[in-house]
Amino acid sequence: MAPDPRAAEMKSVASPDIVCEGLCKSFADGTQALAPLDAVFDGGKTTAFVGPSGCGKSTLLRLIAGLETPSAGAVLIGGAPPASLQRQGAIAMAFQDPSLLPWRSLRGNIALALTLAGRPADRTAVDGLIDLVGLAGFGDARPSALSGGMRQRAAIARALVTEPSLLLLDEPFGAVDELTRRQLARDLPKLWEPRGTTTLLVTHSVDEAVLLSDRVLVLSPRPAQIAADIAVSLPRPRPAGIERSENFRALVMQVSDALAEGAVA
Numbered sequence: 001m002a003p004d005p006r007a008a009e010m011k012s013v014a015s016p017d018i019v020c021e022g023l024c025k026s027f028a029d030g031t032q033a034l035a036p037l038d039a040v041f042d043g044g045k046t047t048a049f050v051g052p053s054g055c056g057k058s059t060l061l062r063l064i065a066g067l068e069t070p071s072a073g074a075v076l077i078g079g080a081p082p083a084s085l086q087r088q089g090a091i092a093m094a095f096q097d098p099s100l101l102p103w104r105s106l107r108g109n110i111a112l113a114l115t116l117a118g119r120p121a122d123r124t125a126v127d128g129l130i131d132l133v134g135l136a137g138f139g140d141a142r143p144s145a146l147s148g149g150m151r152q153r154a155a156i157a158r159a160l161v162t163e164p165s166l167l168l169l170d171e172p173f174g175a176v177d178e179l180t181r182r183q184l185a186r187d188l189p190k191l192w193e194p195r196g197t198t199t200l201l202v203t204h205s206v207d208e209a210v211l212l213s214d215r216v217l218v219l220s221p222r223p224a225q226i227a228a229d230i231a232v233s234l235p236r237p238r239p240a241g242i243e244r245s246e247n248f249r250a251l252v253m254q255v256s257d258a259l260a261e262g263a264v265a
């Protein structure tokens with residue numbers, strides 16, 4: 001039977017590949033954040049970026065999100081520029097600094113993401129996510145009544161509620177305490193992995209990068225280039241306690257060594 005061309009199209013929308021071609025970014029003050037970067041991030045996979053502070057990780061994510069314009073080169077998501085996926089409401093982001101609307105409740109902030117994506121504000125879905133990120137009972141609270149870590153978890157719920165095709169997470173657990181961080185790192189991927197969401201994650205935690213991703217890219221100091229490309233072949237979903245396994249520790253060591261080497265390169 002001939003393959004259904006719509007199947008390929010649906011896959012590219014549901015789990016888009018991301019292609020960076022000669023991607024460069026220099027800012028007006030002359031700061032070169034990204035050297036020409038060529039990379040393909042496979043659809044439906046989670047790729048983690050680690051690298052020294054200020055090397056250009058957030059800039060890369062912002063370029064892929066279409067929030068910055070490349071100085072040269074291009075980003076293609078499922079073969080189209082980021083703006084095209086943005087228009088479909090298929091890109092969701094949770095960044096270091098969650099920008100929740102102060103006058104809306106937590107529930108209202110999360111529901112707004114659905115409304116903006118042209119979808120009905122399904123209260124069951126919203127409340128389910130609020131529970132899942134550990135904020136049960138805070139649905140009516142305003143952001144000012146939440147701690148930094150709680151606001152970050154709210155931003156993750158807001159990013160996930162639209163079931164995006166492309167999920168961009170920039171230090172999503174930065175302000176979350178260690179115990180909750182581990183819990184989230186174990187529970188949240190169960191939401192996007194079965195859907196085949198293409199996920200890009202920036203983190204300073206090597207353990208988190210290995211725990212969450214299928215591939216870790218170690219970036220060099222600014223302007224960012226790929227210093228190491230490490231495949232993470234660990235079972236999914238990650239079994240409890242995998243952090244203590246020999247394979248896991250070996251991968252953490254490999255990434256840490258590559259980071260140390262990259263820092264002096």
Ligand SMILES: Nc1ncnc2c1ncn2[C@@H]1O[C@H](COP(=O)(O)OP(=O)(O)OP(=O)(O)O)[C@@H](O)[C@H]1O
Binds near residue numbers: 031033
């Ligand atoms: N709008 C801007 N104008 C000028 N320079 C900028 C701008 N945004 C970022 N930079 C600079 O570009 C470089 C890369 O910044 P970026 O935020 O991408 O790094 P990062 O790797 O995400 O850092 P961190 O890990 O500390 O969050 C830094 O030197 C930063 O100061």
